[in-house]
Amino acid sequence: MSAAITTASNADESFTEAFGGWQHRSILIVDDEPGMRSFLKRTLASRCSRVETAESVEDAAVLLGQQHFDLIILDNSLPGKSGVDWLHEIRARGLYNDVVLITAFADLDIAIRALRAGAADFLLKPFRVNQILSAIGRCFDRAHLRRENFVLRRELDQHADLAGADGLIGQSAALQPIHDAIERLASVPSTVLITGESGTGKEVAARAMHFLSNRSRNHFVPINCGAVPPDIIESELFGHVKGAFSGAASSREGLFFYAQGGTLFLDEVGELPMAMQVKLLRALEEKKIRPVGADREIPVDVRVIAATNRNVELEVAEGRFREDLYYRLNVVQLQMPPLRDRLEDIPALAASFVRQLAQQLGVPPRPLDDKVLASMAAYSWPGNVRELRNLVERWLILGNLPDAVFGNRMAINVADRAADGEVSLEAIEKQHILKILAESGGNKTEASRRLGVSRKTLERKCAEWGV
Incomplete structure (x- = not known):
């Protein structure tokens, strides 16, 4: 292990308690020094669900193209390209992973450039165990709060008609099969298409599926596809990079990003333009999205539940809805009964x-x-x-x-x-x-x-x- 690394006693117990929920997080370590990679992996492997290492930005790029990481620990002094320069590149490509930059040189200019490039934190070597754990904990907390605030703002803006209901209310014979289906569907990751007349509680059923599932620790993100103008629906779902179109003064995450690890509810999915239907199908099939203007795809882990009050079979027959997307969404169909x-x-x-x-x-x-x-x-x-x-x-x-x-x-x-x-x-x-x-x-x-x-x-x- 590198001499630049020092440890603190009792750090394991104190920080495991301080930052709960790490067991569902994934971290990528990018450092050309084997000792540092080994130290960080041993420190984090017992706390997180997945820890991967890379000794170069090229290797890191391959891993980022294969799976999602909640955080990147990035050394600035790498062969061929500095960590700050690579951070600028991945931000321009639409990757919004939180990054903690580590460096052995106390250079104020590097720190400023790193923060401007979007680094969430900056650590100077040598650092103690509790310092790196604290930096990671702050990143996870901020990411959780950012997603939570975003979802809450959307719900307040939309003022959902059935907001506050904890689930479907009633024990009628018509509703009992819905209760049973929701309980079964909550335990599987399959896409679900909820159909029924307007106002029958399709979003309430989708929320119930989410909160009964193991994804409930993450967010339920709803969007009414019919309420978003067709020319911005792609950016709304997938995000965009700076300069992707007129008015894109900065990069922006999409709803898939905020639903990471959780559920994305596509209400009125039948209103999606045909071009967007093709891109949604690809995202569902590949489990990857491409922000508008980005030159690479980003892995996502999102369960999609869709809903519509239209007769989808008729929409498909008349050419207004893609048949392949219909079959991809309609793995299981839930028909909500009218009141x-x-x-x-x-x-x-x-x-x-x-x-x-x-x-x-x-x-x-x-x-x-x-x-x-x-x-x-x-x-x-x-x-x-x-x-x-x-x-x-x-x-x-x-x-x-x-x-x-x-x-x-x-x-x-x-x-x-x-x-x-x-x-x-x-x-x-x-x-x-x-x-x-x-x-x-x-x-x-x-x-x-x-x-x-x-x-x-x-x-x-x-x-x-x-x-």
């Missing part, structure tokens, strides 16, 4: 939204009475769970349900659907009975009198519908 098929879940959903929204709005939570729930059960919910949430918010703000407005919306909905021939006579009968039940305030004796049927018949109907 009208799980009316018995409405009380639990509405109560959950009351708790969430009352806190957000700063108003006292109000219990949902039978009349309100009966009115909700009498509606067909074309906007699904999202519409229910919005109605609960309106109810909390106004203090009551505007029965006339709600009734008209229901009646118009039933009439339109019947005119289109999309609803059976049985469905219209159900809507009518539930409407009368709502108007009777949930009183089945009164409702059966108005309907001209026995209470026993009404109770049997309600039992069939889970009301």
Whole structure:
């Protein structure tokens, strides 16, 4: 081992405790001195999931092209090319790995150049064990906070409709297969395509899969593909290097970078332009991405879950969605049921939204009475769970349900659907009975009198519908 290396007693125990979570991290050591490589590898191998070494930037470049590293420990004095010069090069190529630069020369100019090139830390040889561990810990902490802040900012900006829900709420027969599938799919890395009408909780299902998986230690990064302009969607997903296009004044990481080790949720994936579909397919197949303007690909470890409210098979048949990408995404398909098929879940959903929204709005939570729930059960919910949430918010703000407005919306909905021939006579009968039940305030004796049927018949109907 080089004489430039000194050690500190008890460093192992103190720094293992101080910086938890290293067991999932990977580090690349680039140094031409065998003693330094051996020392650093022995120091870090028991703490990290993977530690690789390279004696030149050429060898390091090969390793970086094969797999992702969370951190690079880079010696500045290397044969043929300095560490700082190589750091400039990899940054220009779109590689954003954190770098700790080490050098035996106390040169202020080198330190300034290293930091300007994007080095996260700078250490002067000789250094102690606790110094290098501290530098690595700071890098890991900053990287985690940077990703966490980015994800939180996106979620605040997007203000997801079902934010705050811990999962899918309800135990209806229509939802039970979804609960079972999510639990099974959480344990495998396969891509999943979630389909269903708008507002049925596709993102909630994707989040549940992520948080039940071993990727939950890293981030769940959502993007609505239909909300991003087609000319910047590639940069949004893959990132870009400085000067890649007009206005690219600096390099920028993409969403794949922030989802590293976690899950990327592609909502409304059917809205992706055809050119972007080709690049996404390649990223899924090769597990590598190429930032816009970069001349090399970067390995990534990201699970992709996609969702759409479109009929994807029809989109493929009509040439608007690539068949090969469809089959790559559709390893497993999860079809989310509409709310009208799980009316018995409405009380639990509405109560959950009351708790969430009352806190957000700063108003006292109000219990949902039978009349309100009966009115909700009498509606067909074309906007699904999202519409229910919005109605609960309106109810909390106004203090009551505007029965006339709600009734008209229901009646118009039933009439339109019947005119289109999309609803059976049985469905219209159900809507009518539930409407009368709502108007009777949930009183089945009164409702059966108005309907001209026995209470026993009404109770049997309600039992069939889970009301």
